[in-house]
Amino acid sequence: MLRWTIIFIILALVAGVLGFGGIAAGAAEIAKILFFIFIILFILSIIRGRKV
Template sequence: MLRWTIIFIILAIVAGILGFGGIAAGAAQIAKILFFIFIVLFILSLIRGKR
């Protein structure tokens, strides 16, 4: 899942440089959502690992 976050961040940066504002905003939003999901899953795995 972290891989997808990185892919969408790179896509947002490239689209922003090329001037595609709508595409960049959409890719950045997807990257944010995936990043927060990754963080939650990471914290849950840390908690379960201690048990």
Template sequence: MLRWTVIFIILAIVAGIFGFGGIAAGTASIAKVLFFIFIVLFLLSLISGRRKI
């Protein structure tokens, strides 16, 4: 999932450089959503990994 976040961030930066405002905004919002999902999943796996079953 982190890979997809990085891909969308790069697409947003490239689209922003070339002046495609709508495309850059769309890919940036997708990258933000994927980033926060990644952070939540990372924290959940970190917490569950510390518990002993």
């Protein structure tokens, strides 16, 4: 999931440089959502790993 976040960040940067503001904003928003989902799942996996 972190890989997808990085891909969308790079896509947002490239789209922003080329002047596609709408696409850049959409890709940045998707990257932000995926990043927070990744962080939540990472924290949950750490918590579950300690209980076992």
